[in-house]
Amino acid sequence: MRRRYLWDRLVKYLLLASAFSALLVLLLIGLFTLQEAWPALVRVGPLRLLTGTSWRPGQGQYGILPMIAGSLWVTAVSVVIALPIGLGTAVFLVEVAPGRLAGVVKPAVELLAGIPSVVYGLFGMLMLVPLLRRLPVPRNSGFGILAAGIVLAVMVLPTLITISADALRAVPQSYKEGSLALGVTHWQTIWGVIVPAARSGIVAAVILAVGRALGETMAMIMVIGNSPIIPVPLSSNPLTILLSQARTLTGNIAVEIAYASGLQESALFATGVVLFLLILLINGTARLLLGKRASASA
C-alpha cells in the first residue's frame, strides 16, 4: 500500500522535471550562444557588430548589417507574395470550399509544410534561378533576393494559411448570420464582417510567417547567392535590387561555421544571438495577439 503511494509521488516529480525540459532547453540555447558570442561582443562591440556595413573576416571586419538587410529583404518579398495567396486560400477553406475540395486543399497545405527545405532549395536552384537568369539585366546571375523570396513565399504559405484559417473559424457564427440577415451578399459579409473580426489572428499569422521566414536556412543559401553585401539595384531601374545577391543572417552562420574559428566563429554565434532575440521578439508579439489560443500549432 505505502509503496504504491511512494511510487505515485516519485513519478509525479519525474514528470514535473520533464515538464520543465523545454524551458530548460530554451534557456540553455540562449546561454550557450551568448557565451560563445561573448568574445565578439566584447572585442568588436555590439554597436559595431550590428551597424557595421562590411563583413570581411579576413580583415577583422565583422558587421552584420548586410545580413540584417538581406534577411529583411527576402522576408518582405516572401510575405508580399504569400499574403494574398495565403489569406485567399484560408478564406476559401473556411467560407467557400465545398467539403470535398477542402479535403484536397488541406492535405496539400500539410504536405507543403512537410516538404524538406533542401527540396525547396533544389527546386529554386535548378528551376527558378535559371528562369530568372534570363532577365536581361547586367550582372544578373539569377541567384538573389527575388529567387529566395519566391522560394520562401511557398515555404511560409502553410503557416499563413493554417493560422489565419484558425482565426477565421473562430469568428462567431452569429456575426455571419447577422450580416447575411441584413440582405448582404456572402462576399460582402466575408470582407466586411468575417475578415475584420479575425484581424488580430491574421496579423498574428503574418508575424509568425515572418518569424518562419527569418529562420529559414538551407533553402536560402542555395538560391540567394550568399554575397555579404547590402543589396543595391543592378541598373538604373530600382526594381533590379530584387536581382541583387544577398546573404541572410541564417545563411551567414551556415556558410561559414564549418571552417570558422576564433573571433570569426564567435561573430557567427553573435549572429545567432541576434537571430534568436529577433525571433523571440516576433513570436512573443504573435502570441500576445493570439491571446490564450495556442499560437504555434502550425
Add this chain to the structure above:
Amino acid sequence: METTVNLPLSSRQRLSAAGQPMLASGYGRRRFVQGAGFALLWAAAGLTVGLLAIVIGYIFVRGLPGLSWRFLVTAPEGGLSGGGGISTTIVTTAYLVLLTLAIATPLGSGAALYMSEYAGDSLGLQIVRFGIEMLAGVPSIVFGLFGYALFVTRMHFGFSLLSASLATAALVLPVVIRTAEESLQAVPRDLREASLALGTTKWQTIWGVVLPSALPGMLTGVILSAGRIVSETAVLYVTLGGSSLLPRNIMDGGRTLALHLFYLATETNAPVSKQMATGVVLIALILLINFSTNWLGRKWKAKTL
C-alpha cells in the same frame, strides 16, 4: 466597420425601389462583385495546390529516370564526384530518427503528462507553456549552433550521431509535447474518474487507463516528429559531420538523406538527375509519413467518437 453600417441602407433602397432597372442593376453589380471575389479565392486556393504540384511534379519528372534499385542500395562515393547511390544515407537517416525519438519521446510525453494530468492552470504552467511555444519558433540553425557549442565542443561528443540527435531532439521536443498533450486531453474525464473511484492511485490510472486511450494520438505525434527529423538539414549540417560512410556507433558522424542532398546540390559535380532522384526519395518518405499520420488520425478519431 463603415461598410456594415452602409449595407442595410443599400438593401433597403433595393426593396423600396423594387423593379426599377437602375437599382436592380445595383443588385446585379453586387452579384458580379461576389462572383469576381469568389473567383479570386478559388484562384488563390488553386495556386496553393498548383505550387505544390509544380514543386513535386518538377522533382519527380526530372528525378524518376535516375531512380533505380541499384541507386537505392549502392553506397555514395563521397568526395567531389557525387557518384554512387544513397544506401548509407538512408540507413543513417533511420539511425538518427530512432535515436532522436528515443530521447525526445519520453521527455516530451512526460512533460505532456504532467501538464495535462497534474498541473492546474498555475502561473508556473503558463511559463512552461510560453517556453514551449518560444522553443517551437527558434530557427533550426540556432539549434545547430547550440548543439555545436554544447555537445560537439563542450561535451566532446564531436561531430556524431549522438550530438546531432541531442540537438535535433531539442528541436522536435515542442512538437512531441504539443501533440501528446492534445491526445491526452481528448481522453474523456469519466474514464479517469471511474478508475480513481475503484481506489487506484493517480499513476495507476494514468498508466492503465489514460495512456492506452491516448496512445494512437501520441503515436501520430511521434510519426510527425519523425517527418521533421527526416526533413531537417541545418542542425545536422553543423553537428553530424557529413561523412558518407555508415556510422558504426553513436560517436560516429554521418549524413542523412536530406543532408546528402544538400551536399550533392552545392558541393559536388553530381549530375542533376542524381540530385533529383535523391529529392524523389526524400519526398516519397515525407508523403508516406503524411499519409500514415492522416490515416492514424482518422482511425483514432473514429474510435473515440
